[in-house]
Amino acid sequence: MTPRVSVKAFLAIARTALTAPPSKRQTPLTFVVGNESADLDSLCSAILLxxxxxxxxxxxxxxxxxHIPRDDLSLRPEFTSVLRRAGTSPDDVINLSELPGAGSLSPADTRWLLVDHNALTGQLAQLYSAQIEACIDHHADEAKVPRDSPLRVIEKRGSCASLVVAQCRDAWDALSATSSSEEEEGARAVDANLAYLGLGPILIDTSNLQNADKTTKFDTDAAASGSSASYERKAFHDEVANLKEDITSLSLRDILRKDYKEWEDAGVRLGTSSVPQDFAFLAKKAGGEDALAERIREWAKEKDLGLMAVLTTSSDDGKFKREMLVWAQSEEAVQAAKKFEKQRSEELGLSPWNNGTLDVDGEGRWRRCWAQANIKNSRKQIAPMLREALGA
Structure with a gap:
């Protein structure tokens, strides 16, 4: 591999290796994949790493x-914006639609490095869990990556991209040091492209390094190390944040699937959707609270969920707020949801949303919608709480 190849050229090389005929494919193939919500942190961290x-x-x-099919890339204009600054586009990135089936690519001929998660989920987990060799992550440790792995980094950060930058800082510096004078201008351009891949998710996940509950010294240091890119930090953050939060053109189904993750524990499938607008916005878009509930029910049915959680974030007059809806649709899920409410209401600062107009209790179904006063807790903390209630 030639040093300092552009991000666009690198992605082309990776695609060629993946799509080569089985008889000419060099195995094992080593994949780097983010989590199935495929948020900006996962997508950028995978390419950068x-x-x-x-x-x-x-x-x-x-x-x-x-970790999404090609059609879902269109739901992430914020990713397109960062890719443009990195000198590439969504057409260049490799996605699930291009992954050969097990009949063409044996799981035994693959190796997997996880970033922004430490346990495979979804369809990939069914085929490739045994081939996980390493991870870089900032979520709770699920003990799926072998303890003796050559690379196993699970540490708290506002953004996983900060961990990637720190872990690969020496390699990045070494690349720059080996560039000849003739290559120097091109090397600076590639450095700037790579810096945007790291800066984008770091700034988004820490609210431009202003969220005291999420920003760590390591995030600040990582952002500073990417300052070789010629950019105005606030303008870059605001551009990407506005694209991420603008869901006005999306259907309710697309909103629920844009940032979606699921797990299965104790025979119950839990699905979680993170949404960058509040329930008042969603109800208005759906045509009323009953219509919103029906759209959520349809999505839960499509994903065959026993337990569904919708977690919202929004800002009113500059004040950040969180809301949450939890919907149980089986007896086992109802028991778990009630246990979650009993154990976590005080900790999370839960109170009925809109006087409980979205709440339901009866006939094997249970639904609660809350305002969440403790805004420190995002899906990163709430999903494990729900899974614990299920008996994970």
Whole structure:
């Protein structure tokens, strides 16, 4: 691999390796994949980590994989914005639609490095869980990655991209140091492209480094290390944040699937959707609270969920707020949801949303919608609470 290849060229090389005929494919293939919500942190961290690992000894090609099908990329204009600054586009990234089936690519011929999660979920988990070799993550440790893995980093950060930058800082510096004078201008351009891949999610996940509950010294240091990119930090953050939060053109189904993750514990499938607008916005868009509830029910049915959680964030007059809806649709899920409410209401500062107009209790169904006073807790903390209530 030639040092300082552009991000766009790197993605083309990775695609060529993946799509080569089985008889000419060099195996094992090493994949870097983010979590199935495929938020900006997961998507950018996977590309950044794959690039830097590929350009570091022993120079094994790492293929970055977006954990969504190609059609879902259109739901993430914020990712498109960051990719543009990184000198590439969504057409260049590799996604689930391009992953060969097990009949063409044996799981035994793959190796997996997880970023922004430490346990595979969804369809990938069914085939490739045994091939996980490493992870870089900032979520709760699910003990799925072997303790003796050569790379196993699970630490608290506002953004997983901060961990990637820190872990690969020496490799990044070494690349810059090996550039000849003739290559220097191109090297600076590639450095700027890579910096945007790290800066985008770091700034979004920490609210431009202003969210005291999320921002750590490591996030601030990582953002500073990417300052070689010529950019105005607030303008960059605001551009990407506005694209991420503008869901006015999306259907309710697309809103619920844009940032979606699921798990299965104790025989109950839990699905969670994170939404960057409040329930008043969603109800208005749906045509009323009953219509909103029906859209959520339809999505839960489509995903075959026993327990569904919708977690919202929004800002009114500059004041950040969170709301949450939990909907149980089986007896086991109802018991778990009631346990969650009893154990976590005080901790999370839960109070009825809109006087309980979205609440339901009876006939094997249970639904609660709350305002969440404790805004420190996001899905990163709430999903484990729900899973614990299920008996995970």
């Amino acid at each position: 794959a690039y830097l690992r590929t350009h570091s000894p022993p120079h094994t090609l790492h293929i970055p994989l977006c």
